Amino acid sequence: MVLNNIEKLLEKYDNGETSLNEEQQLKDYFSQETVAPHLEMYKPMFDYFLASQQEQFTKHLPLETKKVYNYKWLSVAAVAVLMIGFYFNNSFTQNDLGTYNEDQAQLAYNEIAKSLELVSRNFNRGTSQVSYLGAMDNASTQVNYLEAMNNPMERIFKNN
Amino acid sequence: MKQTEFLNIVMPFKDKVFRLAKRLLVSTEEAEDATQEILLKLWKNKTKIGEYKNIEAFSMTMTKNFCFDKLKSKQAQNLKIVHSNYEDKNVGLQKQLELNDSIGWVGKIMEDLPQQQKMVIQLRDIEQYDFDEIAKMLDMTNTAVRVTLSRARKTIREKLTNTHNYGIK
Numbered sequence: 633m634v635l636n637n638i639e640k641l642l643e644k645y646d647n648g649e650t651s652l653n654e655e656q657q658l659k660d661y662f663s664q665e666t667v668a669p670h671l672e673m674y675k676p677m678f679d680y681f682l683a684s685q686q687e688q689f690t691k692h693l694p695l696e697t698k699k700v701y702n703y704k705w706l707s708v709a710a711v712a713v714l715m716i717g718f719y720f721n722n723s724f725t726q727n728d729l730g731t732y733n734e735d736q737a738q739l740a741y742n743e744i745a746k747s748l749e750l751v752s753r754n755f756n757r758g759t760s761q762v763s764y765l766g767a768m769d770n771a772s773t774q775v776n777y778l779e780a781m782n783n784p785m786e787r788i789f790k791n792n
Numbered sequence: 793m794k795q796t797e798f799l800n801i802v803m804p805f806k807d808k809v810f811r812l813a814k815r816l817l818v819s820t821e822e823a824e825d826a827t828q829e830i831l832l833k834l835w836k837n838k839t840k841i842g843e844y845k846n847i848e849a850f851s852m853t854m855t856k857n858f859c860f861d862k863l864k865s866k867q868a869q870n871l872k873i874v875h876s877n878y879e880d881k882n883v884g885l886q887k888q889l890e891l892n893d894s895i896g897w898v899g900k901i902m903e904d905l906p907q908q909q910k911m912v913i914q915l916r917d918i919e920q921y922d923f924d925e926i927a928k929m930l931d932m933t934n935t936a937v938r939v940t941l942s943r944a945r946k947t948i949r950e951k952l953t954n955t956h957n958y959g960i961k
Contacts, residue, residue: 645945646942646945646946646949647938647942648937648938648939648940648941648942648945649938649942652920652922655917655920673949673952673953674949674952676895676897676898676952677898677948677949677952679895679898680895680898680899680902681917681918683895684811684918685811685918685919687807687810687811687814688807688810689806689807689809689810689824689827691824691827691828693799693828693831693832693835694832695795695798695799695832695835
């Protein structure tokens with residue numbers, strides 16, 4: 633009776649028509665120690681299915697939650713640093729400059745004029761000495777005549 | 793989404809993903825790598841997980857596609873020789889399987905099946921999904937799944953019957 637039922641189920645099973653429930657019945661039947669001799673070839677198949685179900689994934693999963701840095705705040709900080717930088721920069725340079733008042737301006741003008749005069753005087757002395765170079769120029773133009781000499785000489789050598 | 797939440801979603805079917813990957817890729821190491829990669833992909837797209845209708849079926853489809861890519865890629869072709877003499881490190885189960893020689897036979901027979909049949913058998917007889925789910929996962933029609941399944945089962949039975957008879961006589 634039971635065997636008959638199983639055989640019917642097996643036929644349906646081979647045709648791919650069994651429901652999950654019926655397949656479970658088959659699996660239960662074939663998980664017994666002893667099965668009908670003429671159905672024995674099915675046993676390893678169902679045993680294999682059962683054994684395969686046991687297999688598990690054991691490898692570690694490296695699930696890393698990447699920390700997302702809040703770049704908004706980074707920019708705010710950068711701007712703040714820049715602002716502080718500019719603020720101090722300005723205040724320092726202002727202290728250093730220390731503007732002259734009107735009396736001192738005249739004094740400063742005189743001082744500048746004096747020093748510029750000194751520079752120009754020295755400069756002029758320099759130029760007078762440079763004027764000797766003019767003589768050099770003359771000489772070099774005369775040397776150029778020598779090249780005119782070369783031309784006829786080349787012609788002579790070619791003829792030979 | 794937090795890590796524990798994600799794990800709660802993934803836990804129930806991570807073994808199924810692994811087993812399907814192993815069915816297709818044969819070697820345990822490869823299957824482990826594939827599973828890891830698939831789960832990490834899910835993790836990366838965790839914000840979209842809510843949009844998937846059936847995350848489990850979706851992952852199985854992903855596994856199928858991923859394994860096919862793996863098999864097609866050059867890397868797998870180079871590894872082919874290695875595959876056949878791969879030493880399975882998972883000693884416990886392998887031993888258990890080899891204890892009963894004919895169970896080992898089933899595994900070998902299944903390796904020789906075409907990919908489609910392998911997957912259908914895996915999803916139906918081992919993971920016990922119903923036909924509609926399998927059809928959705930593998931992008932087949934319901935009847936095509938049944939036909940494939942029937943063919944696979946018959947092939948396995950025939951080969952088993954042969955070896956069984958040889959064993960006796």
